[in-house]
Protein backbone atom coordinates (compact mmCIF):
# COMPACT_ATOMS: atom_id res chain seq x y z
CA UNK A 1 0.00 0.00 0.00
CA UNK A 2 2.70 2.51 0.98
CA UNK A 3 4.66 1.57 -2.10
CA UNK A 4 1.60 2.12 -4.24
CA UNK A 5 0.93 5.53 -2.72
CA UNK A 6 4.48 6.59 -3.55
CA UNK A 7 3.58 6.47 -7.22
CA UNK A 8 0.65 8.84 -6.93
CA UNK A 9 0.60 12.63 -6.76
CA UNK A 10 -1.25 14.73 -4.24
CA UNK A 11 -1.97 11.90 -1.82
CA UNK A 12 -4.13 12.82 1.15
CA UNK A 13 -5.39 10.64 3.93
CA UNK A 14 -9.15 10.59 4.46
CA UNK A 15 -9.88 8.37 7.42
CA UNK A 16 -9.01 4.84 6.39
CA UNK A 17 -8.86 5.83 2.73
CA UNK A 18 -6.61 7.98 0.59
CA UNK A 19 -7.32 10.35 -2.21
CA UNK A 20 -4.84 11.26 -4.91
CA UNK A 21 -4.63 12.70 -8.38
CA UNK A 22 -5.69 10.14 -10.93
CA UNK A 23 -2.81 9.11 -13.19
CA UNK A 24 -5.16 8.06 -16.00
CA UNK A 25 -6.62 11.47 -16.78
CA UNK A 26 -5.58 15.10 -16.39
CA UNK A 27 -6.67 15.45 -12.81
CA UNK A 28 -6.77 19.00 -11.48
CA UNK A 29 -8.48 17.95 -8.28
CA UNK A 30 -7.72 14.65 -6.60
CA UNK A 31 -10.42 12.28 -7.76
CA UNK A 32 -8.80 8.93 -7.22
CA UNK A 33 -9.83 7.06 -4.12
CA UNK A 34 -7.44 4.43 -2.81
CA UNK A 35 -8.30 2.02 -0.06
CA UNK A 36 -7.11 -1.26 1.33
CA UNK A 37 -9.45 -4.05 0.37
CA UNK A 38 -9.49 -7.62 1.55
CA UNK A 39 -7.73 -8.92 -1.52
CA UNK A 40 -5.58 -5.95 -2.31
CA UNK A 41 -5.58 -2.26 -3.05
CA UNK A 42 -8.81 -0.79 -4.36
CA UNK A 43 -8.73 2.19 -6.68
CA UNK A 44 -11.67 4.20 -7.91
CA UNK A 45 -11.67 7.29 -10.09
CA UNK A 46 -14.65 9.63 -9.69
CA UNK A 47 -14.14 10.86 -13.24
CA UNK A 48 -14.83 7.36 -14.48
CA UNK A 49 -11.44 5.94 -15.43
CA UNK A 50 -11.43 2.17 -15.39
CA UNK A 51 -9.24 0.10 -13.14
CA UNK A 52 -7.18 -1.03 -16.12
CA UNK A 53 -6.64 2.55 -17.29
CA UNK A 54 -5.43 3.62 -13.86
CA UNK A 55 -3.12 0.66 -13.41
CA UNK A 56 -1.61 0.90 -16.87
CA UNK A 57 -1.10 4.67 -16.47
CA UNK A 58 1.20 3.75 -13.59
CA UNK A 59 3.00 1.20 -15.74
CA UNK A 60 1.63 -1.71 -13.74
CA UNK A 61 -0.16 -4.89 -14.67
CA UNK A 62 -3.81 -5.38 -13.68
CA UNK A 63 -2.87 -8.06 -11.16
CA UNK A 64 -0.22 -5.97 -9.42
CA UNK A 65 -2.55 -4.44 -6.86
CA UNK A 66 -3.57 -7.78 -5.40
CA UNK A 67 -1.97 -8.68 -2.11
CA UNK A 68 -0.38 -11.80 -3.54
CA UNK A 69 1.39 -9.67 -6.13
CA UNK A 70 3.10 -7.51 -3.53
CA UNK A 71 6.31 -9.44 -3.54
CA UNK A 72 9.61 -7.90 -2.53
CA UNK A 73 10.42 -7.65 -6.20
CA UNK A 74 7.28 -5.65 -6.90
CA UNK A 75 7.89 -3.39 -3.91
CA UNK A 76 11.38 -2.67 -5.22
CA UNK A 77 9.86 -1.96 -8.62
CA UNK A 78 7.40 0.53 -7.12
CA UNK A 79 10.17 2.31 -5.27
CA UNK A 80 12.24 2.47 -8.43
CA UNK A 81 9.34 3.94 -10.39
CA UNK A 82 8.85 6.54 -7.70
CA UNK A 83 12.54 7.46 -7.78
CA UNK A 84 12.50 7.55 -11.55
CA UNK A 85 9.57 9.96 -11.51
CA UNK A 86 11.30 12.20 -8.99
CA UNK A 87 14.35 12.32 -11.26
CA UNK A 88 12.14 13.20 -14.23
CA UNK A 89 10.55 16.03 -12.23
CA UNK A 90 13.99 17.30 -11.33
CA UNK A 91 15.04 17.30 -14.97
CA UNK A 92 11.95 19.29 -15.89
CA UNK A 93 12.78 21.81 -13.16
CA UNK A 94 16.35 22.16 -14.38
CA UNK A 95 15.18 22.72 -17.96
CA UNK A 96 12.68 25.27 -16.70
CA UNK A 97 15.32 27.26 -14.80
CA UNK A 98 17.77 27.05 -17.69
CA UNK A 99 15.11 28.60 -19.90
CA UNK A 100 14.54 31.45 -17.44
CA UNK A 101 18.24 32.21 -17.08
CA UNK A 102 18.70 32.44 -20.82
CA UNK A 103 15.99 35.06 -21.12
CA UNK A 104 17.86 37.95 -19.45
Ligand SMILES: [Zn+2]
Pocket residue numbers: 022023024025027045046047048049
Ligand atom coordinates in the same frame (compact mmCIF):
# COMPACT_ATOMS: atom_id res chain seq x y z
ZN1 LIG B 1 -9.26 9.23 -13.69
